[in-house]
Amino acid sequence: MSDQPIIELKNIDVIFKEPEREVRAVDDVQLSINKGDIFGIVGYSGAGKSTLVRVINLLQRPTNQAAVVKVNGADLLKLNAKELRTKRRKIGMIFQHFNLMNALTIADNVDFALKKSGLSKVERQQRVAELLELVGLADKSHDYPSQLSGGQKQRVGIARALANRPDILISDEATSALDPKTTASILGLLADLNRKLGLTIVLITHEMDAVKQICNRVAVMDAGKVIEEGDLLQVFSQPRAELTKDFIDTTTHIQSSLAVVEQQAIVQNLQPGEVLVQLGYVGAATDQPLITTLYKQFNVSANILFGNLEILQDTPVGQLLVVLSGTPKETQQALRFMQENDVQVTVLKSGDKGGN
Numbered sequence: 001m002s003d004q005p006i007i008e009l010k011n012i013d014v015i016f017k018e019p020e021r022e023v024r025a026v027d028d029v030q031l032s033i034n035k036g037d038i039f040g041i042v043g044y045s046g047a048g049k050s051t052l053v054r055v056i057n058l059l060q061r062p063t064n065q066a067a068v069v070k071v072n073g074a075d076l077l078k079l080n081a082k083e084l085r086t087k088r089r090k091i092g093m094i095f096q097h098f099n100l101m102n103a104l105t106i107a108d109n110v111d112f113a114l115k116k117s118g119l120s121k122v123e124r125q126q127r128v129a130e131l132l133e134l135v136g137l138a139d140k141s142h143d144y145p146s147q148l149s150g151g152q153k154q155r156v157g158i159a160r161a162l163a164n165r166p167d168i169l170i171s172d173e174a175t176s177a178l179d180p181k182t183t184a185s186i187l188g189l190l191a192d193l194n195r196k197l198g199l200t201i202v203l204i205t206h207e208m209d210a211v212k213q214i215c216n217r218v219a220v221m222d223a224g225k226v227i228e229e230g231d232l233l234q235v236f237s238q239p240r241a242e243l244t245k246d247f248i249d250t251t252t253h254i255q256s257s258l259a260v261v262e263q264q265a266i267v268q269n270l271q272p273g274e275v276l277v278q279l280g281y282v283g284a285a286t287d288q289p290l291i292t293t294l295y296k297q298f299n300v301s302a303n304i305l306f307g308n309l310e311i312l313q314d315t316p317v318g319q320l321l322v323v324l325s326g327t328p329k330e331t332q333q334a335l336r337f338m339q340e341n342d343v344q345v346t347v348l349k350s351g352d353k354g355g356n
């Protein structure tokens with residue numbers, strides 16, 4: 001990661017004109033991705049993610065005049081066809097359905113990407129062997145795609161995408177057809193390549209789980225627009241848009257658990273001095289010391305009804321649904337104490353007269 005942008009998209013519109021209607025697939029998008037980022041772009045089907053990333057290598061041209069597409073400092077829209085071909089080679093792509101050639105061996109599938117590389121036959125063989133080693137398939141070079149599992153096929157896709165030593169790898173739903181364990185191993189490989197090669201990765205997905213596992217930045221797309229963008233930790237711990245909250249809930253289950261928690265007798269019968277709160281914290285604070293402190297310092301007990309703890313970018317991020325019990329005064333003091341100590345506190349229901 002660095003502060004140096006490697007991809008800069010400005011004022012990007014893509015409008016598809018069909019006989020009956022116009023589809024605004026990308027709508028005034030601004031996006032800056034830094035060298036070494038693993039940048040997640042998350043959104044539901046049809047949000048415009050694929051169209052937007054195809055703009056990065058101009059497989060899809062923006063349809064407006066004001067658009068700027070800069071990669072590694074070069075304004076791609078100003079290049080001629082030959083210059084653009086050279087630049088494109090430095091942007092690798094992997095796909096959901098692998099796009100391998102079934103009649104070719106694994107080695108030949110990877111070699112295919114080196115056809116225009118200018119390397120000799122021997123150099124190409126060496127490079128293919130190196131690439132297959134890198135993705136953990138050194139022993140499969142003579143196999144055919146049909147002999148491989150989905151995860152292995154995607155590893156071939158990754159080897160092929162890296163053949164020309166790209167600076168950027170675009171992953172378009174590359175793990176969407178894989179089971180969770182294989183997904184985790186492919187994401188692990190991508191994170192490894194990011195570290196080892198300094199590769200910038202743009203990861204398109206509809207799965208927040210995938211973003212959570214490896215991305216350091218994330219953008220959320222809806223109806224062609226980027227509706228939220230930021231550091232993973234920030235977006236995860238303080239999402240603004242409702243859609244972002246929905247995506248995060250697919251992995252934390254906090255909002256969806258709330259309905260069940262609210263049915264519990266303790267929540268239904270809150271007494272004065274009792275509150276149902278949602279607590280969120282990032283970093284140093286962890287649930288145990290927090291809850292012990294509430295008791296020791298304020299005589300307020302905490303009953304955890306649901307919790308989710310993640311380690312994101314080596315940082316603990318917690319969300320808890322808790323009933324706090326004390327006298328009304330003690331409970332208020334405990335709430336204030338937590339707010340002063342960077343815990344996000346949302347009172348969801350109160351047993352006090354006039355409370356929620």
Ligand SMILES: Nc1ncnc2c1ncn2[C@@H]1O[C@H](COP(=O)(O)OP(=O)(O)OP(=O)(O)O)[C@@H](O)[C@H]1O
Pocket residue numbers: 016018023024025043044045046047048049050051052173
């Ligand atoms: N070549 C095209 N012609 C017309 N409409 C298109 C074309 N490509 C995409 N679209 C439309 O543009 C919108 C965005 O599609 P896009 O594939 O970029 O979304 P996405 O977020 O990547 O979704 P998915 O994961 O389903 O591909 C959709 O409404 C889609 O139907």
